[in-house]
Amino acid sequence: xxxxxxxxxxxxxxxxxxxxxxxxxxxxxxxxPLFYAAVRMSIVAIIMLPWLKWHKGLMKHILGAGxxxxxxxxxxxxxxxxxxxxxxxxxxxxxxxPFSIILSVIVFKDKIGVYxxxxxxxxxxxxxxxxxxxxxxTAGPYFLLGILLMVGAAMCEAVxxxxxxxxxxxxxxxxxxxxxxxxxxxxxxxxLLVEDNQxxxxxxxxxxxxxxxxxxxxxxxxxxxxxSYYWLLQRLPIYIVSSTGLMTTVIAVIASAVLLGEELTxxxxxxxxxTLGGIALILARKNRAAxxxxx
Numbered sequence: 001x002x003x004x005x006x007x008x009x010x011x012x013x014x015x016x017x018x019x020x021x022x023x024x025x026x027x028x029x030x031x032x033p034l035f036y037a038a039v040r041m042s043i044v045a046i047i048m049l050p051w052l053k054w055h056k057g058l059m060k061h062i063l064g065a066g067x068x069x070x071x072x073x074x075x076x077x078x079x080x081x082x083x084x085x086x087x088x089x090x091x092x093x094x095x096x097x098p099f100s101i102i103l104s105v106i107v108f109k110d111k112i113g114v115y116x117x118x119x120x121x122x123x124x125x126x127x128x129x130x131x132x133x134x135x136x137x138t139a140g141p142y143f144l145l146g147i148l149l150m151v152g153a154a155m156c157e158a159v160x161x162x163x164x165x166x167x168x169x170x171x172x173x174x175x176x177x178x179x180x181x182x183x184x185x186x187x188x189x190x191x192l193l194v195e196d197n198q199x200x201x202x203x204x205x206x207x208x209x210x211x212x213x214x215x216x217x218x219x220x221x222x223x224x225x226x227x228s229y230y231w232l233l234q235r236l237p238i239y240i241v242s243s244t245g246l247m248t249t250v251i252a253v254i255a256s257a258v259l260l261g262e263e264l265t266x267x268x269x270x271x272x273x274x275t276l277g278g279i280a281l282i283l284a285r286k287n288r289a290a291x292x293x294x295x
Contacts, residue, residue, distance in 0.1 A: 055169075
């Protein structure tokens, strides 16, 4: 990996890690969570419209992946950020790795070894420890519900990842275009159904914060970071790029403590170390297999 590639990888992780801070500052205070997610996906859909193409014979899996990645993932994640802490959310979302392993065993009949099984168990034990903690003042009384919603978001990401395996011939920008369109189509009705006073996000006291958060989420996260991530995937082995998840989580936890003043409680630190240790164990086994498969 060249120095330029490392800098790009670090910038991607920095953008994704700080996104938890942006969402935490915006959701529930400046804007309703589903409304925020719906507007974000609509902006991305407009930007990615030139790449929107119909793929005959593949649309079933594309639509399913879009429902998981672009709609349900955010339908769980954004409300969760209003109930839990950014640091706990950043750690919990990493459960998409063990969920994806479990689904791969079910769908693709992949083999699961002792090390992967141990990693999966450690990841879930760590999140249980975090969920059992006394809620931080920045979280509110629905801390446990927020953790459960983040687990749901992680599960949706894993389902989306499995469905994407069936459409390898479709370019990532074309997938992103469909995911944004599907997300918009699902999130707008959800917001109108369960939320009120959505347009208060554009009130004078909220407008600046909301627009800046939208620009960060839609442009930096969805376009710049995801585009750079796909660029890295084309240049580097997958076992190197897979480290982005752990680095993103570490950045998010540190930023949550420094920028938001979230307390790093013993339960959070212990549960976080156990969860990330389990994820690292899973990735280490996947990386070893990926290295062995290289020509």
